[in-house]
Amino acid sequence: MVGVVAYGSVSSIKALWETRIKKSKEEEQKRTARGGAPGRLSVGAWEDRAILARLKQKLQTEDGRLILRIEQEEWKALPGCLVQLSQVQEWQIHRTGLQKIPHFIPNFQNLLVLDLSRNSITEIPKQIGELTRLKELLLSYNRIQRVPEELGGCESLERLELSMNWDLSELPDQFRNLTRLQHLDLSLNCFSVPTRLHRCTAGTCVA
Template sequence: MVGVVACGAVASIKALWETRIMKISREEEEQRKRRREGGASGRLCVGVWEDRAVLARLKQKLETEDGRLILRIQQEDWKSLPGCLVRLNQVQEWQIHRTGLQSIPPFISSFQNLLVLDLSRNSVTEIPKQIGQLTRLRELLLSYNRIQFVPEELSGCESLERLDLAMNRSLDTLPDQLSNLKKLQHLDLSMNDFCCVPDCVVGLPALQWLDMGGNRLQYLPDDIHRMEELHSLWLQRNQLEKLPGNIVRMQRLDTLVLSSNRLRDIPPLMEDMSNLRFVNFRDNPLTLDVTLPSRKTKNPEEEEEEEEEEEDRELFGREFMQMYIQEARKRAYAVLNVHRANS
């Protein structure tokens, strides 16, 4: 009987201790939970205050110019843009230069009032697809960055008038869809890695100014005359060896820069390009050696004016072009006459 009582007492004591242990465990777990929630709440509070501080700093960068609200940041360290920037989505222009910015945030699509996005001289590597939602954007300036790829969604920027992608070095293609940019007038693709003019560029109906200098262009498209509105074409420092015959059909072209290429001749029909007022063939291995005749002066004032005219003659090169074509024609006739005489 005594053994039975002892066993019952032990069982009761064991149950009592187990109950106490479970209670203590629950209390400890509740304390840990409160600490975790308190820590998260603390971190949340810290995050809120940080956002407020960053937003206040960004607001100091706002300026109003010509009735346009501009966010201007220069020569500061902003490798990324904070999400709280969305609260300033009434901004119409971004000017963020030399900040080390590495990416354009996807929330750029929230800035539906944006007219100008200027992120020149940063370290941006790609253009987000969301940028195509900015249907009011007029200027996209991304020169001196590290962009290697342009998304087809950019064609959604239906109001775009100016696109600057100069000096991205590795950029060598553009999507065909960009020909849908019906209002694009100014395109700068200089100092990249293009070996030909993209088809979409030739298909831009409103394009007036194109710079593809400093690439690896080896030829120009035969249908270059499709760029009917083009008046300025910059092709310096490429590898062009000849010009397509249809270039003479570009009736609006008034500026043509072809310096530092591999041209050996000038198409004779270019003589009829009456609107061409600025042309430069300097530093090409042209077959003929043509030198413009010097002009005599009478007094110091006239001499100074003459020096300016000579500089213009060399710079514009139109007179040189005409003399070259005339000299080439003369030599061709001379060769033909010799051939006839021998026959």
């Protein structure tokens, strides 16, 4: 590269370099607006990649079933990059301080077991009803305040545990749509169980 020698007053040289710096900054801004330089990842992308790698270490296979198992680690919220593991069939997430079931849960159409017991979950998102293959929903020992009527869409549900959710006071009428339900645990809660829920056909009802 050929060197450039600038002649003139100090003020003119200063103005020249300020112009070059400004032009360089403008080019950098344009490159950023286009998505950054080729091959370069943003800080957020690097963080997602690191979190995803950490989550992959939590995967296990048992009886041919792919399981995501996290216990006694702090995960108050589950990251969006988790959708890249949508082939997971079972979640076993306990004692993590998890506060919400993510709204992207419908991406996990292969999910058969959702066990999030012993956390700090306060609500069940209405999107839960889109998990038509889900067989077990275990949410005991949380802080759930209400059950959405959309839960009635979980047509394959066989086991439901909601024990020890002190703020849970009522259940939606759509519970009658859970015709395959074999086990229902509502113990240690502060509400009266509707008469229709005492009639657990061919299964176990704990109230």
